[in-house]
Amino acid sequence: MSVNSRISGFHKLPVEERLKKVAEHTGLASSSLDTFADSGNLPMDVADRMIENAIGTMPIPIGIATNMIIDGEDVLIPMASEESSVVAAVCNAARQCRDSGGFTTSMTGSLMIAQIQLVECSDPFAARIKILEQREKIKEICNDADPVLIKLGGGFHDVEVRILDSKSGPMVITHIIVDTRDAMGANTVNTMAEKLAPFIAEWTGGRTCLRILSNLADQRLARARATWRLQDIGGGSA
Numbered sequence: 001m002s003v004n005s006r007i008s009g010f011h012k013l014p015v016e017e018r019l020k021k022v023a024e025h026t027g028l029a030s031s032s033l034d035t036f037a038d039s040g041n042l043p044m045d046v047a048d049r050m051i052e053n054a055i056g057t058m059p060i061p062i063g064i065a066t067n068m069i070i071d072g073e074d075v076l077i078p079m080a081s082e083e084s085s086v087v088a089a090v091c092n093a094a095r096q097c098r099d100s101g102g103f104t105t106s107m108t109g110s111l112m113i114a115q116i117q118l119v120e121c122s123d124p125f126a127a128r129i130k131i132l133e134q135r136e137k138i139k140e141i142c143n144d145a146d147p148v149l150i151k152l153g154g155g156f157h158d159v160e161v162r163i164l165d166s167k168s169g170p171m172v173i174t175h176i177i178v179d180t181r182d183a184m185g186a187n188t189v190n191t192m193a194e195k196l197a198p199f200i201a202e203w204t205g206g207r208t209c210l211r212i213l214s215n216l217a218d219q220r221l222a223r224a225r226a227t228w229r230l231q232d233i234g235g236g237s238a
Contacts, residue, residue, distance in 0.1 A: 003025055003026055004025060005025075007021055007025065010053055011052055011053050015044050015047075015048050015054060015055060016037075018053060018054075018055050019033060019036055019037070019055045019056070022055060035056070036055055036056035037056070038056075039056060039057045040057055040059045041059075042057045044056075044057075060080050060081065060082045061080070061081065061082065062078055062079065062080045063078070063079050063080075063081065063087035064076050064077065064078060064079070064087075065077040065078075065079050065087060065090045065091055065094065066091050066094070067091050067092075067094035067095040067098050068094045068102065068103070069094070069098055069101065069102025069103065070102060070103045070104075070105060071103070071104060071105055072101075072102075077090075093226075096228050097226040097227060097228050099229070100226070100227040100228070100229055101226075101227065102226060103224050103225070103226045104224070104225050104226070105222070105223065105224045106222075106223045106224075107220070107221070107222050107223070108219065108220065108221040108222075108223075109179075109219055109220055110154070110179055110180055110181055110182070110220055111157055111177050111178065111179055111180075111219035111220055112177075112178055112180045112184075112185040112186075112188075112189050112213065112214075112217060112219075112220060113175050113176065113177055113178075113189070113213070113214040113216060113217070113219070114175070114176040114178065114189035114190060114192055114193040114211065114212065114213055114214065115173055115174070115175060115193070115210065115211065115212060115213075115214045116173070116174040116176070116193050116196060116197050116200055116208055116210070116211040117171055117172075117173055117208065117209045117210040117211070118171065118172040118173070118174065118200055118201070118204060118206040118207070118208050118209075119168070119169065119171055119172075119206060119207050119208075119209055120169075120206050120207045121170065121172055121204055121205065121206040122205065124163045124170040124171075124172045125163065126204075127172045127203075127204035127205075127206060128161045128162075128163060128172055130203045130204055131159070131161045131172070131174055131200060131203060131204065132159065132161055134199070134203060135159055137199070138156070138159050138176070138196060138199075139155075139156040141192070141195055141196050141199060142155065142156040142176060142178065142192040142195075142196065143155045143156050144195075145188070145191045145192045145195050146188050146191065146192070149180065149181065149183075149188055152181050153179075153181060154178070154179040154180055154181040155178065155179060156176070156177075156178055156179075156192075157177045157178060157179045158177040159174065159175065159176055159177065160174070160175040160177065161173070161174050161175070162175075172204070172206065174196075174200060175214070176189065176192055176193060176196065177219065178192060185213070186213045189213050190211075190212055190213055193211035193212060193213075194211055196211075197211045
């Protein structure tokens with residue numbers, strides 16, 4: 001059947017109504033509707049708050065990685081994956097390096113970066129200085145965005161500003177560096193960037209565009225090392 005993907009107001013509908021709309025537009029069988037309606041251990045009202053246009057959840061198998069020694073401690077690691085060989089491969093690799101001490105881990109820190117793009121600055125170098133001069137105000141704005149993170153010992157860490165040339169003219173890029181502690185921190189740093197952007201525009205007279213988490217996590221590097229001896233590497237059951 002012909003499908004029309006234009007469904008006006010879809011995001012405003014309750015989950016059940018969204019699912020009915022999808023069925024109407026695609027000819028989805030009733031058995032499939034029942035599958036979508038079963039949200040497993042993730043309540044549907046929670047899933048609906050997590051993403052846009054939610055209609056269901058998708059459980060995947062959870063296995064246990066055995067043979068693991070990490071930083072001198074024996075651990076069992078749950079792994080969720082639909083790949084048939086992943087858990088077995090991890091178990092086998094862990095067995096091969098187990099006698100030489102297993103895995104040793106380290107982490108450089110828990111700092112994440114949010115970027116704010118500023119364009120249409122008459123003097124980008126002066127704009128850079130104006131932003132850096134507001135460091136304490138930037139700290140206040142960022143920390144006010146997530147009081148819980150502050151209670152946990154995280155929050156604003158530093159600010160960096162650089163100037164990039166582009167075909168449409170120079171861009172002033174502000175990096176907010178935030179200690180997100182154990183959290184990945186995307187929502188936190190994005191919220192801070194959104195709140196800070198209008199102030200940067202006001203201080204500099206420019207126009208702020210993109211403001212989002214950077215995928216460059218070079219201040220939050222996780223490392224693991226292990227030693228495999230030749231006699232330990234070979235076939236066998238995981």
